[in-house]
Amino acid sequence: MVNVKNIVVIGVGLMGNGIAQISLMAGYNTTLVDIYQGIIDKAVASIEGGLNKLESKGVLNAAENMARMKTSLDLSSAVKDADLIIEAVVEDMDVKKKIFKTCDENAPPHAVIASNTSTMSITEMATATNRPDKCIGMHFFNPAPLMRLIEVIAGEKSSDESMEIGVKVSESLPCLRGDRYIAKVLKDRPGFIINRLNAPGSIYSSYLLDQCLEKGIPFESLDADYGSGGPMSPLVLSDYTGIDTGYHVRNYYAETLHEDFRPGKVITKMFKEGKWGRKTGQGFYDWSKGRPQPDFSKIQKAGLADLRIGLAIRLNEGCRILEEGIASGWKVIDDANMAGMNFPGPFEYGIKNWQGLVKVLEEFAEKIGSEYLKPCELFKSGKFVDMK
Numbered sequence: 192m193v194n195v196k197n198i199v200v201i202g203v204g205l206m207g208n209g210i211a212q213i214s215l216m217a218g219y220n221t222t223l224v225d226i227y228q229g230i231i232d233k234a235v236a237s238i239e240g241g242l243n244k245l246e247s248k249g250v251l252n253a254a255e256n257m258a259r260m261k262t263s264l265d266l267s268s269a270v271k272d273a274d275l276i277i278e279a280v281v282e283d284m285d286v287k288k289k290i291f292k293t294c295d296e297n298a299p300p301h302a303v304i305a306s307n308t309s310t311m312s313i314t315e316m317a318t319a320t321n322r323p324d325k326c327i328g329m330h331f332f333n334p335a336p337l338m339r340l341i342e343v344i345a346g347e348k349s350s351d352e353s354m355e356i357g358v359k360v361s362e363s364l365p366c367l368r369g370d371r372y373i374a375k376v377l378k379d380r381p382g383f384i385i386n387r388l389n390a391p392g393s394i395y396s397s398y399l400l401d402q403c404l405e406k407g408i409p410f411e412s413l414d415a416d417y418g419s420g421g422p423m424s425p426l427v428l429s430d431y432t433g434i435d436t437g438y439h440v441r442n443y444y445a446e447t448l449h450e451d452f453r454p455g456k457v458i459t460k461m462f463k464e465g466k467w468g469r470k471t472g473q474g475f476y477d478w479s480k481g482r483p484q485p486d487f488s489k490i491q492k493a494g495l496a497d498l499r500i501g502l503a504i505r506l507n508e509g510c511r512i513l514e515e516g517i518a519s520g521w522k523v524i525d526d527a528n529m530a531g532m533n534f535p536g537p538f539e540y541g542i543k544n545w546q547g548l549v550k551v552l553e554e555f556a557e558k559i560g561s562e563y564l565k566p567c568e569l570f571k572s573g574k575f576v577d578m579k
């Protein structure tokens with residue numbers, strides 16, 4: 192197996208800069224590539240700042256790490272000595288395919304090319320190369336130095352050896368918040384494991400938001416149904432990640448999984464009106480004075496959201512992931528969710544109550560006329576319980 196020494200990270204925006212930092216910290220010679228010098232400069236400053244902080248805690252020697260860093264605006268020459276390339280540019284298939292092609296034409300024959308795509312097909316990216324066996328996915332979670340999960344994804348033609356290289360390197364990348372957790376994604380399906388598990392929640396949220404619109408209930412009342420159990424309530428989080436992102440992701444799943452994912456009336460209207468949340472200053476909340484801090488003890492609840500429905504939807508999707516052979520067992524799905532999202536997966540609790548949850552979901556899918564949300568065969572049979 193190839194002994195990886197040189198890693199090239201392409202696209203050093205939000206994700207790439209974190210990936211480059213942990214690559215350096217693991218001891219690899221790391222080259223940062225982008226199309227803008229300003230973004231490279233920002234990434235270098237951010238990595239240096241992060242390393243200096245760790246040096247002050249006695250964790251590492253920042254200068255030793257920085258000495259292994261190179262930067263480049265020229266992809267062709269940057270990959271000449273690469274053993275592993277990690278692409279983290281914009282989520283656009285054409286751009287990613289062009290990059291895979293340039294890497295294939297210029298990197299040594301043994302080099303593995305990985306994509307950090309959140310949703311897109313590794314198999315399709317690999318068609319732009321003459322080394323589909325050496326193309327894999329390495330899906331990090333944001334921010335890469337802090338989130339424990341990395342999904343390593345097999346495209347249709349990825350070799351076992353390329354997957355092993357992806358897993359081995361992923362295991363070697365330090366995580367500042369606990370032990371790394373590597374989930375092998377055995378089939379190249381939209382959203383892989385964790386984004387897929389949580390994807391159909393968007394069908395439920397579209398329904399709830401449209402109910403608010405129909406009944407004249409303020410959106411913050413829907414947020415109050417959930418309260419702020421986590422660092423952000425669901426609608427503050429939607430504003431934070433971007434209503435535009437939510438809109439595009441729903442459409443992507445509508446095209447690749449099922450029409451039921453299409454954005455509802457509220458999300459479509461907000462998208463068209465440019466109410467994209469944090470980045471435009473207005474979404475469900477006003478962001479013009481910084482992050483909103485709704486006081487849910489003073490906001491009347493909508494009484495619309497049912498946590499059991501949310502759980503049943505996630506458990507059903509977990510069963511589909513098993514049915515489609517994407518993950519080897521439900522423990523991987525639960526552990527990966529904790530490592531990537533910081534909250535428990537649906538199985539540990541769900542297996543004790545699955546019959547009731549099947550019923551809850553059957554009734555709900557019938558009520559809103561959703562084909563996709565109907566319990567799948569594996570969920571209804573209860574056979575998933577033994578697929579640990």
Ligand SMILES: NC(=O)c1ccc[n+]([C@@H]2O[C@H](COP(=O)([O-])OP(=O)(O)OC[C@H]3O[C@@H](n4cnc5c(N)ncnc54)[C@H](O)[C@@H]3O)[C@@H](O)[C@H]2O)c1
Nearest residue numbers: 202203204205206225226230279280281282308309331333
């Ligand atoms: N943001 C997240 O939470 C997250 C999480 C996991 C995976 N991802 C995935 O990671 C990838 C990057 O996302 P991001 O949020 O870091 O985006 P970003 O916009 O912050 O960074 C993308 C970078 O790629 C650069 N770039 C664009 N075209 C390029 C090219 N041809 N060559 C070199 N560099 C180029 C841009 O200049 C930019 O710096 C996407 O595929 C995204 O789906 C994002």
